[in-house]
Amino acid sequence: xxxxxxxxxxxxxxxxxxxxxxxxxxxxxxxxxxxxxxxxxxxxxxxxxxxxxxxxxxxxxxxxxxxxxxxxxxxxxxxxxxxxxxxxxxxxxxxxxxxxxxxxxxxxxxxxxxxxxxxxxxxxxxxxxxxxxxxxxxxxxxxxxxxxxxxxxxxxxxxxxxxxxxxxxxxxxxxxxxxxxxxxxxxxxxxxxxxxxxxxxxxxxxxxxxxxxxxxxxxxxxxxxxxxxxxxxxxxxxxxxxxxxxxxxxxxxxxxxxxxxxxxxxxxxxxxxxxxxxxxxxxxxxxxxxxxxxxxxxxxxxxxxxxxxxxxxxxxxxxxxxxxxxxxxxxxxxxxxxxxxxxxxxxxxxxxxxxxxxxxxxxxxxxxxxxxxxxx
Numbered sequence: 001x002x003x004x005x006x007x008x009x010x011x012x013x014x015x016x017x018x019x020x021x022x023x024x025x026x027x028x029x030x031x032x033x034x035x036x037x038x039x040x041x042x043x044x045x046x047x048x049x050x051x052x053x054x055x056x057x058x059x060x061x062x063x064x065x066x067x068x069x070x071x072x073x074x075x076x077x078x079x080x081x082x083x084x085x086x087x088x089x090x091x092x093x094x095x096x097x098x099x100x101x102x103x104x105x106x107x108x109x110x111x112x113x114x115x116x117x118x119x120x121x122x123x124x125x126x127x128x129x130x131x132x133x134x135x136x137x138x139x140x141x142x143x144x145x146x147x148x149x150x151x152x153x154x155x156x157x158x159x160x161x162x163x164x165x166x167x168x169x170x171x172x173x174x175x176x177x178x179x180x181x182x183x184x185x186x187x188x189x190x191x192x193x194x195x196x197x198x199x200x201x202x203x204x205x206x207x208x209x210x211x212x213x214x215x216x217x218x219x220x221x222x223x224x225x226x227x228x229x230x231x232x233x234x235x236x237x238x239x240x241x242x243x244x245x246x247x248x249x250x251x252x253x254x255x256x257x258x259x260x261x262x263x264x265x266x267x268x269x270x271x272x273x274x275x276x277x278x279x280x281x282x283x284x285x286x287x288x289x290x291x292x293x294x295x296x297x298x299x300x301x302x303x304x305x306x307x308x309x310x311x312x313x314x315x316x317x318x319x320x321x322x323x324x325x326x327x328x329x330x331x332x333x334x335x336x337x338x339x340x341x342x343x344x345x346x347x348x349x350x351x352x353x354x355x356x357x358x359x360x361x362x363x364x365x366x367x368x369x370x371x372x373x374x375x376x
Contacts (some may be wrong), residue, residue: 008033008346012041014089014126015096015338016082018115020171020251021200021300022056023214024048025081028334029089034342035184037157043331046085052077061252062102063112071114074100078115083123095120096341097130098146098333104250106142110134118368129341131366136351141358144248148176148185148193148355149343150336155180158325165285165292166322168333169301171201171251173281176355177288186361191354192289194245197280200301202257203273209258210266216274219306225271231260235276241283246357277301278310285315294318298329340365 016027025048029041048056059067059074078100086095099115110133117130133143151166155178166176173196182190200215207213207221216222235257240247257276261269285295294317301307302321312319322329340350344365352361 008035008342008348010038011093011342011345012091013094013096013338013342014086014092015098015334015336015341016086017098017333017337018078018081018100019299019333020101021204022048022053022171023300025085026331026334027085027089028328028331028338029092030335030338030342032153032339032342034339034346034348035153037153037339040328040335042089043328043334044085044088045330046081048077048081052081056100059102059114063109074102074114075116079119079123082115082120086120086124092126094341094345095124095126095128096337097128098132098337099130101251104144104248106137106144106248110137111143117366121368121370125370127367127369129344129365129367132340132344132350132364135362135364136356136358139358139360139362141351141356141362142246142248143356145174145176145193145195145355146340146350147174147333147336148178148191149350150332150339151176152178152180152182152185152191153339154327160293162293163290165288165295165317167196167281167295167297168299169199169277169297169307170299170333171199171204172249173197173199173277173284173301175281175284177292185355186349186352189289189354191352192245192287193355194247194284194287195249196284197240197249197277198254198257199277199280199299200304201251202254203270203277206258206261206269206273210269215300216270216304219274219304221267222270222274222304222306225265225267225269227275228261228264228268228272231264231272232275232279234260236279236283241280245287246353246355248356271306274304274307275310278307278314281311282314292317294320296320296322296325296327298322298327298332302329
């Protein structure tokens, strides 16, 4: 079942993603054999409560064994939220479970995603694919980003012929440049991907501390402020931006950003953090093999008109939400997890040198099958 024999069969796969924004769990059904997309199924979201979000936030930066009480509390939040959401889907062959990234240190301790796929398999009574990053890390890869292979499949599914870039503006910014004229994502030159830098996470953190709000809704506060150019220049001096991709970041990899705007008014701080996120993308675009025909944006940041306008003004290609090509910008990551789960199921690669810097194309992921005992 793990290896291809002829053409892989189409599966109805349910993917689940809990991202760095800590907003909740997104789930989406994808019809796929891990190479082609047959269709998009239903999707749903289970938001975290304020208490659940704080439990997860308190566990950020922890590694296994660091703080058993906090980790156990985070695991319980993830198990409860995923079980509640995923049990509402029917006719599913396979589940892809990403878990919650708590710490990411590819040149150090690796990457830690809280959440247990074996537990979830028992609860749902379905096979669950999880732990997508470990194999890549063992072979010297960054373990991230995970979504570029799906972006390549999407571009081919949409009939695109020229290179296109997908930008996810979640807690972090992740950029995938794909050439759909190449037959597979592992083909040399087909994909280049990396984290551009922080996206919505620092601004969300600022809004929580200063205003008690989850985010800068519609960019309203940033629109009132002025960008502090000195703080922006200090931010862009970070050596990360000149480092060649592939490369990846921890959610708190730029924790000093908030400090750079500490003396500014709320509005100026919001404007400056928004400009930092946009400028990180602009610097990232300089690393692409050739300019893309368009930049398609997913994630919560696409709903911030100030951030999108900054990108549109600065870049030479059209900057559009993925809805412009008929996709759902809130579900792309969950669909990507489903796509990767199908690839693991069929024994296909999930990352390569162009996505994570791994030494060879590698298939990650573990498949846990349900037992007779449902865990509680």
